Amino acid sequence: MTNQEYRIAVFAGDGVGPEIMNEAIKVLTTLADKKNIRISLKDGLIGGSAYDAFGTPFPDQSLNLALESDAVLLGAVGGPKWEGLDYSVRPERALLGLREKLGLYANLRPVVVFDELVDASPLKKNLVQGIDIMILRELTGDVYFGKPRGVSKDKDGLRTGINTMIYNEEEIRRIAVRAFELARARRKSLLSVDKANVLESTELWRSVVTETGRDYPDIELKHMYVDNCAMQLVRNPSQFDVIVTTNLFGDILSDEAAMLTGSIGMLPSASLGETSALYEPIHGSAPDIAGKNIANPLATILSVALMLRHSFNMPQEASWVEKAVADVLKEGWRTQDIYSAGTKLTGTEEMGTAVVRQLVSRIF
Numbered sequence: 350m351t352n353q354e355y356r357i358a359v360f361a362g363d364g365v366g367p368e369i370m371n372e373a374i375k376v377l378t379t380l381a382d383k384k385n386i387r388i389s390l391k392d393g394l395i396g397g398s399a400y401d402a403f404g405t406p407f408p409d410q411s412l413n414l415a416l417e418s419d420a421v422l423l424g425a426v427g428g429p430k431w432e433g434l435d436y437s438v439r440p441e442r443a444l445l446g447l448r449e450k451l452g453l454y455a456n457l458r459p460v461v462v463f464d465e466l467v468d469a470s471p472l473k474k475n476l477v478q479g480i481d482i483m484i485l486r487e488l489t490g491d492v493y494f495g496k497p498r499g500v501s502k503d504k505d506g507l508r509t510g511i512n513t514m515i516y517n518e519e520e521i522r523r524i525a526v527r528a529f530e531l532a533r534a535r536r537k538s539l540l541s542v543d544k545a546n547v548l549e550s551t552e553l554w555r556s557v558v559t560e561t562g563r564d565y566p567d568i569e570l571k572h573m574y575v576d577n578c579a580m581q582l583v584r585n586p587s588q589f590d591v592i593v594t595t596n597l598f599g600d601i602l603s604d605e606a607a608m609l610t611g612s613i614g615m616l617p618s619a620s621l622g623e624t625s626a627l628y629e630p631i632h633g634s635a636p637d638i639a640g641k642n643i644a645n646p647l648a649t650i651l652s653v654a655l656m657l658r659h660s661f662n663m664p665q666e667a668s669w670v671e672k673a674v675a676d677v678l679k680e681g682w683r684t685q686d687i688y689s690a691g692t693k694l695t696g697t698e699e700m701g702t703a704v705v706r707q708l709v710s711r712i713f
């Protein structure tokens with residue numbers, strides 16, 4: 350057996366990014382050492398910190414580093430310091446640039462409610478217990494990238510803003526295929542979310558998803574309008590398993606679904622293309638708590654698990670990391686965002702150390 354080396358680009362980013370990344374790297378390197386997995390980690394700058402150093406949030410050397418890697422691990426980007434900047438150099442542009450340049454069209458956002466955290470949800474316990482939803486968001490099309498776009502002014506000075514909601518059938522088909530494959534590996538049911546009663550681009554979406562479904566007779570396919578889905582997610586979330594949807598709808602629905610779990614600090618994500626992949630927590634850079642050792646590193650640690658599963662084909666190792674996280678929660682350790690009476694408050698670094706301890710005891 351060859352001992353392949355996995356090259357990982359590490360973009361810690363801004364705000365709490367560096368702190369949470371430290372803990373994720375601690376978990377990853379522990380696993381690599383113990384299981385003799387060869388990894389090479391290379392740091393790069395992205396977002397506000399890259400803007401400060403190079404005048405651009407997405408320098409060429411960072412793009413090249415990402416292109417040369419097997420996987421990218423990202424912390425978070427952005428902060429008030431850069432909010433006044435022109436759109437073209439805002440930290441968020443780096444994220445969009447990475448998605449576009451690496452062709453990361455399939456964004457997996459698992460929404461899992463850990464039993465231990467069921468009280469952290471603003472919804473009633475009986476509604477959220479056992480929730481395990483996979484949102485698959487298309488990530489390189491739609492109004493995010495559609496042209497024409499921009500703000501123009503006519504001769505009378507009237508300003509008009511425009512963005513274009515656009516999908517071609519190939520873009521729809523490739524995400525639909527991913528969705529059916531995901532559904533097949535889970536509970537064999539797929540919900541496609543659109544606004545086909547009003548928007549032609551999503552009428553095409555519905556047709557192409559339905560056509561693709563003919564190759565997956567074992568999967569039960571349903572469709573739902575996005576407004577109804579937004580309502581159902583709060584009314585009865587346990588009806589959902591795999592949800593596939595467009596870029597914009599997925600952006601909105603995934604934030605809504607994240608709140609079912611009580612803390613956005615728990616949720617990892619994977620963005621997959623044909624040859625590249627990026628893993629990041631779905632939360633932002635939380636500049637208000639940066640540098641205080643109070644941020645929750647678990648979403649980033651769980652992103653490492655997604656990387657092991659989807660980029661390195663190591664499902665066993667991935668589930669060790671996930672179980673180590675669950676064990677730490679069982680022991681009662683909580684960062685501030687998921688703290689409740691009767692549990693034990695801990696810091697970012699200590700939380701990472703606790704996961705490492707559980708992981709080591711699981712491996713040996």
Ligand code: IPM
Nearest residue numbers: 441442444445599600603631
């Ligand atoms: C997300 C974020 C991004 C998006 C922003 C930061 C550009 O909200 O990843 O969901 O809108 O896609």
Ligand code: MG
Nearest residue numbers: 600601603604
């Ligand atoms: Mg979002």
